[in-house]
Amino acid sequence: MSQEHPNNPLHGITLKTLLTELVDHYGWEMLSEFVSINCFENNPSINSCLKFLRKTPWAREKVEKVYLVMKQK
Numbered sequence: 001m002s003q004e005h006p007n008n009p010l011h012g013i014t015l016k017t018l019l020t021e022l023v024d025h026y027g028w029e030m031l032s033e034f035v036s037i038n039c040f041e042n043n044p045s046i047n048s049c050l051k052f053l054r055k056t057p058w059a060r061e062k063v064e065k066v067y068l069v070m071k072q073k
Helices: 013-036 047-057 059-072
Strands: none
Touching: 013 047, 013 059, 047 059
């Protein structure tokens, strides 16, 4: 972990990597149950979700929390 960001567990992880790992681990259906957003429920794709999450801080925060929980297991 970097000395500059010792308390940020997401430092160095791109949103695309984070989302790809979540989809690989849980799948779109389960992910949409954790975070109820339209881009996870209707015709989901990595690119469409990235576009939405980059523009919507509240949704991104929820997805990041799910990722952190997944990594703790």
